[in-house]
Amino acid sequence: MTGSGWIVGLMWIWPVFIVAGLLLIGFVVVRLIQEGLTSPPASRSVGSAARRILDERQARGESDEDEYRRRRSLLS
Known part of the structure; x- marks a missing residue:
């Protein structure tokens, strides 16, 4: 021991x-x-980032209204 x-x-x-x-x-x-x-989930953050970029491009006049609405509907 x-x-x-x-x-x-x-x-x-x-x-x-x-x-x-x-x-x-x-x-x-x-x-x-x-x-x-x-x-937030990754898909939401990517979607919101894409939507924000699309809104910025529309505000700068880089796309017309029809293109903006078409792309916006694709993101929804």
Whole structure:
């Protein structure tokens, strides 16, 4: 039994590692869920960016009204 006393003394550390790991996993999951709820889906952000560019081009006079309406309907 000599020399094995320090191993028994460190047995308390495994539950600490397990609890810390579970807390870390929980934190990461919560952050991912929060990020997913606050950031818009990729398709919406791409669509709104395309719509914004189309509106800017129309405002600069780069396209006529018919072309603007046709492209706007394609984005909807």
